[in-house]
Amino acid sequence: MIEPTDLTAARWSPAVRRQRLAGVLADLRDRDGRTAEQIASELGVAKTTVIRLENPRHLTLPKRELIERLLDVYRAGTATRKRVRDLVDEARQRDWWHPYKPYLRPAHTTYLGLEAETAVQRIYQPTLLPGLLQTAAYSAITVKEQHPALPEREAEAFTAERRARHERMLTGPDPIRLWAVLGEAALLQAVGGPRVMAEQLDYLHRMAQLPHVTITIVPFSAGAHEGLAPFVILTFPQPTDPELAYIPDPVGHWVRTREDVDHLVGVFERLMLLLPDRDANLQMIAAAAQRFRAET
Numbered sequence: 001m002i003e004p005t006d007l008t009a010a011r012w013s014p015a016v017r018r019q020r021l022a023g024v025l026a027d028l029r030d031r032d033g034r035t036a037e038q039i040a041s042e043l044g045v046a047k048t049t050v051i052r053l054e055n056p057r058h059l060t061l062p063k064r065e066l067i068e069r070l071l072d073v074y075r076a077g078t079a080t081r082k083r084v085r086d087l088v089d090e091a092r093q094r095d096w097w098h099p100y101k102p103y104l105r106p107a108h109t110t111y112l113g114l115e116a117e118t119a120v121q122r123i124y125q126p127t128l129l130p131g132l133l134q135t136a137a138y139s140a141i142t143v144k145e146q147h148p149a150l151p152e153r154e155a156e157a158f159t160a161e162r163r164a165r166h167e168r169m170l171t172g173p174d175p176i177r178l179w180a181v182l183g184e185a186a187l188l189q190a191v192g193g194p195r196v197m198a199e200q201l202d203y204l205h206r207m208a209q210l211p212h213v214t215i216t217i218v219p220f221s222a223g224a225h226e227g228l229a230p231f232v233i234l235t236f237p238q239p240t241d242p243e244l245a246y247i248p249d250p251v252g253h254w255v256r257t258r259e260d261v262d263h264l265v266g267v268f269e270r271l272m273l274l275l276p277d278r279d280a281n282l283q284m285i286a287a288a289a290q291r292f293r294a295e296t
Helices: 014-032 036-043 047-053 064-073 078-091 098-103 106-115 136-146 152-171 184-188 194-207 258-272 278-293
Strands: 120-125 177-183 213-218 231-235 244-247 253-255
Touching: 014 036, 014 047, 014 064, 014 078, 014 106, 036 047, 036 064, 047 064, 064 078, 098 152, 106 231, 106 244, 106 253, 120 258, 136 152, 136 194, 177 184, 177 258, 184 213, 184 278, 194 213, 194 278, 213 258, 213 278, 231 258, 244 258, 253 258
Parallel strands: 120 177, 177 213
Antiparallel strands: 120 231, 231 244, 244 253
16 A cells, blocks of 8 residues: 655645746846757757756756756856755655556646645636545545546545645645636536535535635526636746646646636636626535435
């Protein structure tokens, strides 16, 4: 069995440190004034190597020796060298999900790493409740369905760790700001049966009353709208870190361009307007919970 990792670890991600490192390196070259091709020539590497180093979505960690040579090329000062070296050291730490990596899709492991350090999440889920708002029972069922390659004992440990982190992201001392837009179908989809759903919807109702959580339900009566597929928009605390969007389909896809991320932000904002009244959303959640409770 895979041993659980330390659940008291700080809520930050090596993946985000790698992303931040790329931003610092890009800024250093911008201030230097030379092209990627010129820097590559001085280093004796391919131009694509320099471009990858500066790409926040290329999360493979470069070798330390190459970073040191790059700092020399840029004639970096003491403070900059320390900052870059600290980022490299932090980026070399293992993400909490590392023991489960053989069983998970690459796009999903990237998402788990980045999710940990977000300041704001905007989630749209038309048919299932998002992981951040799931109870342990609901989460166990969805993990089993979404990651069928996970052996049972590993699935239990993975679920427990994911739940602990999600709870800390919403109820810990430094919670994220969460906006979640859910389709009415997500309230009625019977995951695990009536008892599991009644408990889950009661939990959702409580979470919806937290000051940093906003939940909007898109009712069936809204008819056709833009929300055909689920997506997540991740915003990080550092303004230099680019906003990212993820499509949690069976394969898992990252939205690559600024234009496409901005488009999804617009879609999300328009979906929120379909039922803007907070009390109406709470009433819909409570009514769905009562419906399942009557079936137990």
